[in-house]
Every structure is written in structure tokens, then in C-alpha cells.
Ligand code: HEC
């Protein structure tokens with residue numbers, strides 16, 4: 001604490017304050033400057049409506065850091081000065097405590113008050129910093145600009161109001177520290193610009209779903225069938241609509257039977273384990289169902305997988321093995337175009353626009369984000385040259401450019417092609433990774449649910465008046481392009497772009 005120079009006459013002989021040195025002076029200037037900018041920034045933070053993501057970093061990380069640096073410098077200067085005085089001038093050590101001295105008592109009081117103030121301020125500051133580091137803005141935009149694809153996808157999902165950290169960190173000190181350690185290493189990669197493009201999936205050390213998903217969706221609460229409606233448009237001249245209305249047997253209960261239906265995989269009675277040979281968990285040759293009540297188990301495997309999988313690579317199935325894209329799902333070009341057509345933002349009156357839009361988005365020639373808009377425009381202009389089409393064309397081009405910017409991130413190499421969605425089976429193997437009639441138990445029995453109707457009932461399909469009547473017993477699937485070869489899986493032809 002600086003001490004006032006005691007009023008001793010004679011300027012040259014008066015004891016000099018330890019703080020009276022250049023290092024402390026520089027420190028004081030830094031500290032005062034930082035304090036002022038901190039105050040100004042806090043004021044801005046509280047009064048600005050539209051938050052600038054960088055403001056938080058300056059307010060709660062940079063300014064306090066300079067404040068602490070300044071104070072530290074001032075103290076260091078005084079310490080060095082005192083050492084020097086004791087050694088060279090044989091001056092009395094003026095830092096000896098003496099409660100009899102009135103000046104010292106006052107000094108102590110002031111020091112105490114100062115410390116208390118600083119502690120309160122820094123508690124507030126670190127609370128704000130903590131919150132800030134946890135905010136979606138921080139995750140999605142500032143430090144993790146690398147995660148821009150996830151950020152854009154996230155804002156369109158059902159969890160757009162659920163914070164990134166609710167799934168990626170969850171509560172509890174251990175996970176917080178682990179996440180921050182991991183974050184620090186990511187920060188280095190980000191600063192050096194050496195992070196992966198695309199960021200790898202799946203996340204290896206994602207917190208177990210019981211700690212995250214199940215904080216909001218608890219298994220006992222799951223009930224009954226869920227209706228889903230899939231709206232498509234065919235790649236024909238008239239962009240014919242095609243809709244499938246389906247009842248998903250998410251959780252169907254029959255009295256006296258174990259909990260069945262799709263959510264059976266996460267039931268309390270049985271546990272599903274599996275082994276995937278690839279990083280993205282797309283190829284699954286082996287799985288085991290363990291009955292948690294009596295400990296018995298049954299193993300299913302494909303013909304070409306013999307032996308046992310390495311124990312450390314066996315994964316227990318949980319929510320994210322099916323819902324692996326709950327928050328930031330990258331729509332396929334096919335789905336994104338259909339969604340825009342359904343919403344009416346992409347015209348349906350241009351002939352073949354479904355096909356052309358998907359082709360425009362998936363051109364090989366697009367190699368950077370910057371050139372995409374021009375290439376898309378050129379592609380569509382070349383397709384639609386007739387005078388009657390010119391009125392609709394600019395709107396269609398703008399819409400396809402918008403869809404592209406929201407779903408394909410060329411420079412990050414991120415789009416649906418690298419981020420599979422495991423929930424269905426049309427564009428990725430999904431459920432058919434295991435439910436493909438190729439996994440058999442030792443007694444030759446196949447996985448129970450291999451009929452189409454064991455997972456869902458088709459209530460209506462087609463278009464127009466075909467959708468007016470609902471078939472409660474379910475319909476046989478009528479594939480829009482005709483009879484299907486049972487040897488082929490859907491994903492053999494459908495890949496999110498144009499069908500092979
Ligand atoms: C509802 C839960 C949930 C929310 C909210 C969420 N994520 Fe994720 N995220 C996941 C899951 C689950 C995975 C792992 C997917 C896998 O392992 O297959 C994941 C994976 C990721 C990955 C790895 C690459 C990838 O796409 O698979 C990144 C990066 C990521 N999330 C960033 C974010 C950011 C940034 C936010 C907030 C803007 C966010 N996440 C919000 C559940 C969530």
C-alpha cells in the first residue's frame with residue numbers, strides 16, 4: 001500500500017516510499033488504465049442491446065488481466081526497491097509491522113478495504129468470465145469460429161435454445177475442468193490454425209447421455225408412437241410432390257411385456273453393446289444384448305466376423321448412437337432443397353427445379369466458399385434460358401445460394417457427406433447398420449426388428465387425395481421410382497445428392 005511521505009522536514013533526508021520507483025510507477029499507470037477501461041467496458045456490456053461477442057472477452061478477460069498485471073508490477077517494484085534500500089542504504093526496514101503507529105494502522109485499514117473491493121470485483125469478473133466462456137456465442141462464434149458449421153446448423157435445430165454446454169459439458173466440476181483442459185488445447189490448435197477440417201466426429205469423450213440428454217428427456221417419460229411426415233418432391237419435370245406419413249413405434253408398451261419399441265435399446269432391463277470397425281461407427285459386425293436382471297446375453301454377428309472384438313472398443317449403446325445429430329444436423333442437399341420448396345421459398349413452377357437445385361449445390365467445381373454463389377448462379381442461368389423463366393430465375397438463384405450457405409461449408413469441409421445422421425436409413429445406413437438381416441445369433445435367429453412395420457407404420461403415402469385417408473393398419477411402402485430390389489439398401493442409391 002502506498003504510504004504518504006511523512007511530513008518530515010528536509011527533502012533530501014526524508015524516508016522515501018518503497019513505491020517511489022520507476023517499475024511501480026509503470027505498474028500504477030497500467031493498473032489505472034485497465035481499471036478505467038474495465039469500468040467503461042462493463043458499462044458498454046450492460047447498455048449494448050446487440051452483444052458483440054468480442055466485447056465480453058475484452059471486458060472480463062483482457063481488462064482484468066491488465067489490472068492484475070499493473071498491480072503486480074507496482075508491488076514488485078516496491079519489493080525490489082526495499083531490498084535495494086536495506087542492502088545499500090542500510091535504511092531501516094519500513095515494512096516491519098507496528099500497530100502503535102497510527103499511520104500504519106490507517107494504512108492497514110485502507111489495504112484491507114482495497115483487498116475486499118478487489119475480491120468482490122474479481123469474483124464478479126470471474127463469474128462473468130465463466131458465464132461468458134460457457135455462452136453459445138463463445139462456443140459457436142468467437143474462439144470456435146472453427147465451429148461455424150455447427151453454429152449455423154444448431155440455430156435451425158430443435159435444440160437451438162439449449163446451450164452447447166448442456167450437451168458438451170453438463171454440470172459438475174470434473175467435467176468442467178476436463179472440458180476446459182481440452183478447450184485450452186483446442187485454443188492452441190485454433191490460434192495456430194492447425195485444427196481439423198472437418199472437425200472429427202464422433203466426439204470420443206462426449207459425456208454419457210445419462211448426464212446430458214436424460215437431464216431433460218428421462219426414459220420413463222417416453223411413451224407411445226410419434227408421427228412423422230416426410231415431404232419430398234421427385235426429380236421429374238413437374239417436381240411432383242411425394243409425402244410419407246408414418247407412425248414411429250418409439251416406445252410401445254404392452255402390459256406384462258418388457259418395454260418395447262425403438263427406445264427398447266435404452267431400456268432399464270437390457271443393455272445393447274456393439275463393436276464398430278471404423279471411426280465413424282458405420283460398420284458394425286458384432287453386437288451383444290445383456291439382460292441386466294439375470295446376466296444372460298445373446299450375441300449377433302455377421303458371417304464374415306469371427307472371434308471376439310477388442311474389449312476396449314465395445315461401446316454401450318445410448319441416445320447418441322441413434323440421435324447423433326440432435327442439435328447440429330447437416331441437412332442433405334436433397335432435404336434442404338425439398339424443405340425450401342415445401343416452405344415456398346424456392347419456386348416449384350420452374351420445370352425440374354428440384355433436380356437442378358440439387359445439382360447446382362453439388363457441383364464438383366465449387367472448391368471455395370467464395371466462388372459458390374457465382375457458380376450456382378451460372379449453373380442455373382444455363383439451365384433456364386427461356387424468356388418465360390426469367391421472372392422466377394433471380395429469386396430461385398438467391399434461394400439456392402442461401403440454402404447452400406446454410407448447409408455446405410466448403411472451406412471447413414463440413415456437410416452431410418462427412419457427418420452421417422444415424423436416426424433413419426434412407427441416406428445413411430443408420431438403423432440398418434444392425435437391422436440388415438445379416439446379423440445372426442448362434443442359433444441362427446436374426447435381430448428381432450427386421451420387418452419394415454416393426455419400426456414404423458405407413459399411414460399414408462403419395463400426393464393429393466392419396467393423403468386424405470389414413471390406413472391405421474399401415475400400408476406397404478410404394479417406392480416412388482418403382483419396385484425395389486431387396487438386395488439393395490436404401491443408402492446404396494440414396495446419398496443425399498442425386499440418386500445413383
Ligand atoms: C442437444 C445436444 C447438443 C447440443 C445443444 C450441441 N451439441 Fe454438439 N454434439 C452433440 C453430439 C451428440 C455430438 C456427437 C456426435 C457424435 O458423436 O456422433 C456433437 C458433436 C459436436 C462436434 C464435433 C463434430 C460434429 O459435428 O460431430 C462439434 C464441433 C460440436 N458438437 C459443437 C457444438 C456447438 C458449437 C454447439 C452450440 C452452438 C453444440 N455443439 C451444441 C450434441 C449437442
Ligand code: HEC
Pocket residue numbers: 158159162163166167209212213214215216217319320323326
Ligand atoms: C437442456 C434440456 C435439453 C437437453 C440437455 C437435451 N434436450 Fe432434447 N429437447 C429439449 C427440448 C426443450 C426439446 C423440444 C424442442 C421442440 O419441441 O421444438 C427437445 C427435443 C428433442 C427431440 C425431438 C425434437 C426433434 O425433432 O429433433 C429429440 C430427438 C431430442 N430432444 C433428443 C435429445 C438428445 C439425444 C439429447 C442429448 C444429446 C438431448 N435431446 C438433450 C431439451 C433438451
Ligand code: HEC
Pocket residue numbers: 209213214217218219226228248250262263265266317318319320321322323423
Ligand atoms: C435405437 C435408436 C434410438 C435410441 C438408442 C434412442 N432413440 Fe430416441 N428416438 C428414436 C427414433 C427413431 C425416434 C422417432 C423420431 C425420429 O425418427 O426422428 C425417437 C424419438 C425421440 C424423441 C422425440 C419424441 C417425441 O415425442 O417427439 C426424444 C425426445 C428422444 N427420442 C430422446 C431419446 C433419448 C433421451 C435417448 C437416450 C436415453 C434416446 N432417445 C435413445 C431412436 C432412438
Ligand code: HEC
Pocket residue numbers: 228230244423424425426431432435449450451452453454455456477
Ligand atoms: C430398424 C427400424 C426400421 C426398419 C426395420 C425400417 N425402418 Fe424405415 N425408418 C426408420 C426410422 C427410424 C425412420 C425415420 C428417420 C428419421 O427420423 O428421419 C425411417 C424412415 C423411413 C422412411 C421415410 C424416409 C424419408 O426420408 O422419407 C421410409 C419411406 C421408410 N422408412 C421405409 C422403410 C421400408 C420400406 C422398410 C422395410 C424395407 C423400413 N423402412 C424398415 C426405421 C426403420
Ligand code: HEC
Pocket residue numbers: 249259260261262264265272273274284287288289300317321322422423424430431432433434435446447448449454455
Ligand atoms: C448397434 C446395433 C443396433 C442399431 C444401430 C439399432 N438397433 Fe434396433 N436392435 C438391436 C438389437 C441387438 C435388437 C434386439 C434383437 C433381439 O433381441 O432380437 C434391436 C431391437 C430393435 C427393436 C425391437 C425392440 C422390441 O420391441 O423388442 C426395434 C423396434 C428396433 N431395434 C429399432 C431400431 C431403430 C429404429 C434403429 C435406428 C434408429 C435401431 N433399432 C438401431 C440393435 C441395433
Ligand code: HEC
Pocket residue numbers: 232233234235236242334426479480481484485488489490491492493494499
Ligand atoms: C435402386 C436404387 C434405389 C433404392 C435401393 C432405393 N431408392 Fe428411393 N429412389 C430412387 C430413385 C431413382 C428415386 C426417384 C428420384 C426422384 O424422383 O427424386 C427415389 C425416390 C425416393 C423417395 C422420394 C424422393 C426423394 O428424393 O426423397 C423416397 C422417400 C425414397 N426413394 C425412399 C427410399 C427408401 C426408404 C428406400 C429403402 C427402403 C429406397 N428409397 C431405396 C432410387 C432408389
